[in-house]
Amino acid sequence: MKCEPDAYTIDDLARDRRASWEGVRNYQARNFMRDDMQKGDGVLFYASNADPSGVTGVAVIERAGYPDHFAWTPRHKYFDPRSAPDAPVWYMVDVAFVERFPETIALATLKATRGLEAMMVTQKGSRLSVQPVTKPEFDTVVRLGRRRSGS
DNA sequence: GCCAACGTTGGC
DNA sequence: GCCAACGTTGGC
Numbered sequence: 001m002k003c004e005p006d007a008y009t010i011d012d013l014a015r016d017r018r019a020s021w022e023g024v025r026n027y028q029a030r031n032f033m034r035d036d037m038q039k040g041d042g043v044l045f046y047a048s049n050a051d052p053s054g055v056t057g058v059a060v061i062e063r064a065g066y067p068d069h070f071a072w073t074p075r076h077k078y079f080d081p082r083s084a085p086d087a088p089v090w091y092m093v094d095v096a097f098v099e100r101f102p103e104t105i106a107l108a109t110l111k112a113t114r115g116l117e118a119m120m121v122t123q124k125g126s127r128l129s130v131q132p133v134t135k136p137e138f139d140t141v142v143r144l145g146r147r148r149s150g151s
Numbered sequence: 152g153c154c155a156a157c158g159t160t161g162g163c
Numbered sequence: 164g165c166c167a168a169c170g171t172t173g174g175c
Binding site: 026027028124125126127 | 155156157158
Binding site: 002004048049052053107125126127129 | 171172173174175
């Protein structure tokens with residue numbers, strides 16, 4: 001799951017311990033949250049538009065997809081008149097903090113790592129803010145994150 | 152700040 | 164339903 005550091009970081013999540021992931025306004029990303037993400041699923045926290053951009057830590061799905069009520073909150077920045085309580089258009093999940101990597105695993109590192117060639121985020125033009133990750137990919141990235149800590 | 156890639160909108 | 168115009172994302 002991607003987020004720009006200006007908006008939210010893994011450190012923010014470490015402090016808050018839990019956060020709702022509202023504001024996703026892309027249908028494909030919504031479908032992943034609404035249909036596929038289950039409580040207990042691992043999450044790679046990705047800082048986009050960062051220096052460097054990359055995976056900064058791990059979270060876990062704390063609550064599976066549910067309607068993004070900010071979409072029907074007038075004057076909220078995520079308001080969308082197409083969505084309504086009886087016919088929600090947008091969905092969100094809740095995530096909980098798991099761990100923060102000592103160093104960002106930069107996108108360039110992900111691209112250079114064997115086993116991540118097919119990972120969505122390493123593909124050109126990969127803009128989706130919520131992307132599926134396979135178990136082997138997840139494990140490979142977590143291993144990278146921990147290796148850099150010397151642990 | 153540039154700009155390629157991509158998604159969405161809307162005229163026809 | 165096509166597709167040009169436009170807006171956004173996000174790496175660099």
